[in-house]
Amino acid sequence: xxxxxxxxxxxxxxxxxxxxxxxxxxxxxxxxxxxxxxxxxxxxxxxxxxxxxxxxxxxxxxxxxxxxxxxxxxxxxxxxxxxxxxxxxxxxxxxxxxxxxxxxxxxxxxxxxxxxxxxxxxxxxxxxxxxxxxxxxxxxxxxxxxxxxxxxxxxxxxxxxxxxxxxxxxxxxxxxxxxxxxxxxxxxxxxxxxxxxxxxxxxxxxxxxxxxxxxxxxxxxxxxxxxxxxxxxxxxxxxxxxxxxxxxxxxxxxxxxxxxxxxxxxxxxxxxxxxxxxxxxxxxxxxxxxxxxxxxxxxxxxxxxxxxxxxxxxxxxxxxxxxxxxxxxxxxxxxxxxxxxxxxxxxxxxxxxxxxxxx
Amino acid sequence: xxxxxxxxxxxxxxxxxxxxxxxxxxxxxxxxxxxxxxxxxxxxxxxxxxxxxxxxxxxxxxxxxxxxxxxxxxxxxxxxxxxxxxxxxxxxxxxxxxxxxxxxxxxxxxxxxxxxxxxxxxxxxxxxxxxxxxxxxxxxxxxxxxxxxxxxxxxxxxxxxxxxxxxxxxxxxxxxxxxxxxxxxxxxxxxxxxxxxxxxxxxxxxxxxxxxxxxxxxxxxxxxxxxxxxx
Numbered sequence: 285x286x287x288x289x290x291x292x293x294x295x296x297x298x299x300x301x302x303x304x305x306x307x308x309x310x311x312x313x314x315x316x317x318x319x320x321x322x323x324x325x326x327x328x329x330x331x332x333x334x335x336x337x338x339x340x341x342x343x344x345x346x347x348x349x350x351x352x353x354x355x356x357x358x359x360x361x362x363x364x365x366x367x368x369x370x371x372x373x374x375x376x377x378x379x380x381x382x383x384x385x386x387x388x389x390x391x392x393x394x395x396x397x398x399x400x401x402x403x404x405x406x407x408x409x410x411x412x413x414x415x416x417x418x419x420x421x422x423x424x425x426x427x428x429x430x431x432x433x434x435x436x437x438x439x440x441x442x443x444x445x446x447x448x449x450x451x452x453x454x455x456x457x458x459x460x461x462x463x464x465x466x467x468x469x470x471x472x473x474x475x476x477x478x479x480x481x482x483x484x485x486x487x488x489x490x491x492x493x494x495x496x497x498x499x500x501x502x503x504x505x506x507x508x509x510x511x512x513x514x515x516x517x518x519x520x521x522x523x524x525x526x527x528x529x530x531x532x533x534x535x536x537x538x539x540x541x542x543x544x545x546x547x548x549x550x551x552x553x554x555x556x557x558x559x560x561x562x563x564x565x566x567x568x569x570x571x572x573x574x575x576x577x578x579x580x581x582x583x584x585x586x587x588x589x590x591x592x593x594x595x596x597x598x599x600x601x602x603x604x605x606x607x608x609x610x611x612x613x614x615x616x617x618x619x620x621x622x623x624x625x626x627x628x629x630x631x632x633x634x635x636x637x638x639x640x641x642x643x
Numbered sequence: 644x645x646x647x648x649x650x651x652x653x654x655x656x657x658x659x660x661x662x663x664x665x666x667x668x669x670x671x672x673x674x675x676x677x678x679x680x681x682x683x684x685x686x687x688x689x690x691x692x693x694x695x696x697x698x699x700x701x702x703x704x705x706x707x708x709x710x711x712x713x714x715x716x717x718x719x720x721x722x723x724x725x726x727x728x729x730x731x732x733x734x735x736x737x738x739x740x741x742x743x744x745x746x747x748x749x750x751x752x753x754x755x756x757x758x759x760x761x762x763x764x765x766x767x768x769x770x771x772x773x774x775x776x777x778x779x780x781x782x783x784x785x786x787x788x789x790x791x792x793x794x795x796x797x798x799x800x801x802x803x804x805x806x807x808x809x810x811x812x813x814x815x816x817x818x819x820x821x822x823x824x825x826x827x828x829x830x831x832x833x834x835x836x837x838x839x840x841x842x843x844x845x846x847x848x849x850x851x852x853x854x855x856x857x858x859x860x861x862x863x864x865x866x867x868x869x870x871x872x873x874x
Contacts, residue, residue: 355732356746358753365742421740432737
């Protein structure tokens with residue numbers, strides 16, 4: 285018997301893609317586990333992860349903010365101080381090794397470092413360099429704020445049912461002496477932050493996979509049964525230090541991340557993959573989901589990604605009548621924001637490019 | 644002294660205190676201008692007065708003032724505001740100084756009290772005293788000890804917020820020390836039996852921790868009298 289003869293339409297390119305308008309392409313994701321209004325969800329990762337938190341909040345899903353803005357802070361200030369962007373004030377966690385680093389601090393596997401950067405009397409957190417727009421007032425303040433964040437990250441793990449993580453980069457910067465990883469090249473933030481011990485590592489498949497698996501394992505020590513939903517950021521690199529053309533470097537990095545995400549999702553129990561990357565980047569969508577700079581994802585792309593996500597959940601619910609209803613939007617729909625509106629340290633690299641402007 | 648008292652639901656503790664103890668009003672000719680929630684936000688300046696921009700606010704003013712449909716500063720020697728969304732929740736000292744400052748700035752400048760003080764300053768230079776919303780009444784146990792640990796001291800909060808009020812030449816009033824509990828909260832006995840604005844005042848829910856009773860109102864009035872030099 286021909287094994288293809290009993291497959292659904294979605295398994296064939298022609299009916300699933302070629303004969304459809306691109307906006308009618310659907311059924312791209314079938315959730316591996318239930319996510320409903322009762323599921324406590326936390327979101328971390330690269331810039332693109334911010335869309336998930338916004339969409340979940342807008343749809344009245346239970347997005348857990350472990351480090352909420354203090355009472356009395358205005359909305360504008362909350363955003364300026366990076367509250368409510370991710371489930372704790374970690375800033376962007378671009379790599380799986382950074383995720384592992386935060387996790388090791390949160391579970392007590394490794395001590396939280398006391399490294400602080402100083403410039404012109406202001407103090408900066410090397411692991412969250414833009415978390416306070418003008419830096420901190422003192423070294424002690426940086427350390428205290430970092431500890432607060434680590435506590436919140438731990439609380440996010442212990443409270444969550446589903447941990448959404450968006451893999452963003454393979455290129456990474458480490459302090460060779462201490463072994464710590466920074467979210468961005470220190471010298472790219474400020475020349476004075478650069479040290480001879482800073483090393484560049486473009487992580488390979490094995491390292492990315494091992495870090496992700498180790499992070500998942502450590503988190504599950506704290507929170508048994510924690511489920512993971514992995515996505516890959518579709519946003520190209522702002523700049524590469526790999527020596528390759530940035531387009532080639534982007535495709536290589538994203539391919540590695542995509543391969544790791546798929547392999548981990550396919551082999552680790554209670555772990556799933558959601559195809560944001562494919563929706564934005566695959567040829568049938570003809571690049572229409574990018575802004576004019578062909579890097580930032582426009583609001584149509586964000587809408588399409590999130591619609592696919594919620595339709596997937598809805599379809600799963602219909603297939604399983606025992607599942608409770610998916611929460612309905614409870615507030616006026618906010619227009620989706622393009623990735624240009626996101627908080628993204630990586631974009632700082634663009635300022636150092638030959639044209640000296642934003643990408 | 645002709646005193647205008649502007650406020651929201653928190654005005655009730657003053658009103659009921661004055662009804663219970665007329666001596667608190669000695670030397671004062673008091674007019675209340677009150678509306679619940681943020682309704683007092685809906686004023687605009689016209690002809691030297693604060694004129695309500697909604698019918699709801701106009702009606703509320705007429706009811707609470709005994710007929711006035713606007714606030715005319717020329718008819719008063721001083722203004723005391725209470726509540727009006729000027730809240731002072733505990734602020735954690737674990738937050739960065741910049742975040743603490745942003746919180747305190749916003750607590751003052753997003754309040755209805757700030758807006759009214761600004762409007763008053765457009766048309767008058769009479770003394771304005773601002774009483775924040777009473778600190779929340781609470782009993783601290785081992786379960787909620789974190790609420791009062793590692794928070795900015797009350798004095799520090801007053802000092803920081805006063806820096807904003809001073810821009811409008813407004814003076815912040817201190818909640819009487821003996822009414823406070825664990826520095827940044829109100830003693831629970833002051834919220835028991837609190838009543839609303841209407842008539843004799845409907846009792847608030849017994850679990851209400853934000854509105855205070857007439858005993859608190861009396862203590863606050865005494866404090867305000869002292870601040871205004873009335874003794």
